[in-house]
Amino acid sequence: MAIARRLLVFFGVWIILAGWDPVSWVIGLPAVLFASWVYGRLAEDSAAPGFRRMFAFLPFFLRESFRGGADVARRILRPRMRIKPGFQTYRMRLSQPAARVLFLDCISLLPGSLSADRHQDVIHVHLLDASLDVTPELADLERRVAAIFGERLEPHAYV
Amino acid sequence: MSLLLTLFSVLSIALGAFFFLVGTLGLIRLPDLFSRLHALTKTDNLGLGLVILGLLPWLPDPFTALKLVLIWLLVLLAGATGSHLIAKRALRGDGEDLTP
Numbered sequence: 001m002a003i004a005r006r007l008l009v010f011f012g013v014w015i016i017l018a019g020w021d022p023v024s025w026v027i028g029l030p031a032v033l034f035a036s037w038v039y040g041r042l043a044e045d046s047a048a049p050g051f052r053r054m055f056a057f058l059p060f061f062l063r064e065s066f067r068g069g070a071d072v073a074r075r076i077l078r079p080r081m082r083i084k085p086g087f088q089t090y091r092m093r094l095s096q097p098a099a100r101v102l103f104l105d106c107i108s109l110l111p112g113s114l115s116a117d118r119h120q121d122v123i124h125v126h127l128l129d130a131s132l133d134v135t136p137e138l139a140d141l142e143r144r145v146a147a148i149f150g151e152r153l154e155p156h157a158y159v
Numbered sequence: 160m161s162l163l164l165t166l167f168s169v170l171s172i173a174l175g176a177f178f179f180l181v182g183t184l185g186l187i188r189l190p191d192l193f194s195r196l197h198a199l200t201k202t203d204n205l206g207l208g209l210v211i212l213g214l215l216p217w218l219p220d221p222f223t224a225l226k227l228v229l230i231w232l233l234v235l236l237a238g239a240t241g242s243h244l245i246a247k248r249a250l251r252g253d254g255e256d257l258t259p
Contacts, residue, residue, distance in 0.1 A: 016226050062208075069178055069205025072198055076185040085194050105239035108200050114193060116246035126193040126246060 005048065006036045046098035046149065053148045060144060064110055071111035075128060086130025087116065090123045090138045099149040106141055113138075168213040175209030178202045192249050196242040203238055207231055 010032045018024040075082050094100050107115040107125060113134055117124040127134060146153050185198025211227045218224050 013229065016222070016229050065201075065204050065208065068201040072185065072201045073178060073181040076181055076188055076198060081188060083189070083194060085191065101240075104243055105236065108196075108239040108242055109204060109235070111201075112197070114197050114200070114246060115243050116193060117250045118247075124250065126197070128194060128197055 002048065003036065003040065006039055007032065010035045010039075043096075043098040046096040047151070049098070049102075049148045050150065053150070057144055057148055061106070061109070064106075068109050068111045072128065083128045084131055086127055088125050088127060088130060088134060090125055090135060092121050092123055092142060093153045094142060094146060094149075094151060096149055096151055099145055099151055102148070103142055103145045106145060107138065110137060110141060164216050168216060171209050171213030175206045175211075175213065178206035178209065182206065193246055196246055200238050200242045204235055207234055 014024075014028045014032050018028055092100065092103065094103055104115040104118065104123065107113050107123070112128045114126040115123055116126040125134065125138070143153065179202065182198050182202030185202065186195050189195045189198055208231055211231050214227060215224050218227070
């Protein structure tokens with residue numbers, strides 16, 4: 001059932017990108033099959049993200065994308081750039097592989113933060129301004145990503 | 160109405176192009192690899208998003224609109240994942256030719 005759903009999604013993606021031309025399936029068919037297989041391997045037992053929940057995430061995502069771009073542009077355009085780069089670490093509670101990837105990618109879209117490395121549960125986040133603690137923002141983003149995949153987060157062991 | 164729509168498109172696309180330009184400027188101005196990745200991922204996301212937003216009202220059918228939005232999402236995914244991988248390699252020092 002999961003496989004059928006994946007195939008359907010990737011077939012849809014290919015049709016949108018390449019159109020109905022039957023010749024395109026020379027590339028498309030292997031690509032769709034391979035994508036479905038790789039997705040299964042990488043996502044393992046991740047829950048499929050719900051479409052409605054993804055739509056609920058969209059306004060937040062668009063707003064943060066805009067803030068992120070505007071923020072970095074403002075910093076760059078100052079005659080004396082207002083940056084103080086540095087690293088912070090964050091312990092992530094998400095456990096599903098697909099949810100983790102989405103979380104890491106979304107960190108890089110939030111204003112001023114970039115997911116730089118990951119060791120097990122600990123993410124190293126690079127910040128354009130490392131003087132502020134970004135833990136609350138990351139926790140908020142993590143909660144939203146968890147909601148897409150219907151995952152329940154354990155409360156932080158420490159505060 | 161059509162004038163308003165044209166105005167909206169021109170503004171949106173110009174703003175998108177502006178963000179691409181700022182991203183490039185950031186690539187030159189920012190001091191280190193990690194900060195440069197910030198500029199690239201975020202301004203590309205916003206720049207391409209705005210250009211596509213400006214194009215949406217002029218497309219012949221919703222199918223093409225879906226295609227453009229999908230392209231935006233794929234670029235986002237590739238950009239964010241790529242920058243994470245570059246940063247990871249740089250941090251662990253196991254890339255090639257990373258000497259400053």
